[in-house]
Amino acid sequence: MNFGFTEEQEMLRDQVRRFMHEDCAMTTVREIVSAKPAFSPPLWKKMAELGWLGLIIPEEFGGVGLRWIDLTVVLEETARGLSPLPLVSNTLAAAALLRCGDAAQRQAWLPGLADGSCVATLALYDEPNWIDADAVTLAAGDGGLCGSKPYVPDAGSADLFVVAFRAGAEHNELKLALLERDTKGLSVTDQPIIDRTKPMGTLVLDNVSLDPDRVLTLAEADLTYLTDCGAVAVTAEMVGAADAALEITTSYAKERVQFGNLIGKYQGVKHRLADMYVDIESFRSLLYYAAWTVDDAPEELSRAVSLAKGYASDAFARIGIDAVQLHGAIGFTAEYDIQLYLKRSKWARPMFGDTDYHYDRVAELGGL
Structure with missing residues (x-):
């Protein structure tokens, strides 16, 4: 291969x-x-x-x-x-329509x-840190959809919301609703979030009517697939952002003088930069395999993406912290870009499952 x-x-x-x-x-x-x-x-x-x-x-x-x-x-x-x-939001919405x-x-x-004439986003779960079919709790009643969807990515700029909900007499059927921004009873409120480059919002639904032509059937296997695709996309972004954080920090270590020497000469700095590099290359390789499985080996996707996202979630968080610390006090200032990468690592860590979720899943898929 x-x-x-x-x-x-x-x-x-x-x-x-x-x-x-x-x-x-x-x-x-x-x-x-x-x-x-x-x-x-x-x-x-x-x-x-x-x-x-x-x-x-x-x-x-x-x-x-x-x-x-x-x-x-x-x-x-x-x-x-x-x-x-x-x-990412637009792509995942497209993946939902294709699937x-x-x-x-x-x-x-x-x-x-x-x-680009329509910006779309995907809203799956109703609990921010719970990845499971039971975490889709929004349900359709006699008057339509009534409730809210928190932590919807890019809700402020979206024209179309692909929203997971429950239907049926006992609310045991999973569905997706295609809701346009100007739908009666639909409103969006911004949510405070650590990473301003990844805006999120709450979708508020007040008896929103459902058009049968805009309702899609969502099997549990489809929900798993879309979650896995989301994890692949976020991990790809983690690779790029982590690599940039390493590049910025390495350049700084080659310029910053302390005690009469460039700080990059000190082993304590070298070792941390080397650890960052090893971690990035490790979850980069896992990511590439996971991305390949989406189209070429879908039966291997769940395990592959959990290995990649599980590793990346903790590793990128460490990289963000180390990058800021190696910059010293200036790394914490808003004027310096490196703190933005730390914030991105904090945002990415729980998205579509954190390390604990994915490693538990790898163990479960392995029969443990």
Whole structure:
């Protein structure tokens, strides 16, 4: 099995890296996140023109028709610069439509997700740290959907919400509802969060009527698949952000003088940088295999992604802490970018399952 990237994939990586350097540099990122919502229509349009929004969407629906391993290339590089744009949310919503939607629903919604005219997000669970079918508690009543969905990624900029809920007389059926932002009874409130480059919100539903043409059947296997895809996407972003944090910290160690020497000369600094590098390369390799399984070995996806996300969740958190500490007191200041990577590590850690969840899952899948 050859995990070397093709020439086309490396060209894609270079394209994304140029975009982040020229169009979405850190000064631009800071400007975007200071606004409400934290969104840039011109940059989103450019992403669409470059084909990234429809990367995994088949060509028949206006997408590029590539694979998840190609998507990881894009997500690594956008996360390297802490892009605040809702690329992951939009992609996961597309994955839900591809997995659970019928032909008419795919044709109605996927072209808009691919060309950027519609920004979508996926809202699965009702508990922030509980990954299980039972954690979908929002239920449809006689008057429609009534309740809330907390911690919905990119809720402030989304035009379309793909919302998991329970239906049936005993609420034992899982469904997905396609709800547009202007739906009567639907409102969004911002949620305070540590990482402003990853805005989240609460979706409030007050007797929202359900159109049968906009309801998708969600089997438990589908819920697991979408959760696994989310974990793959977040881990890809963790690889890119962790790599950038290491690069920034290494550069600082080559410039900062203390006790008459560059701090990079001291073994205490060298060893921590080396540990960061080993951790990044380890969960990078696990990620690439997990991304490959999405399309080529779906029966191995759950175990593969749990190994990757389980490792990355704790490792990236350590990397974020070490990166700030190696900068000294200045690393904690808002003016320095390195603290933004620590915040990203804190945001990513519980998303789609933390280390405990994923390692327990690996043990369970292994028969322990």
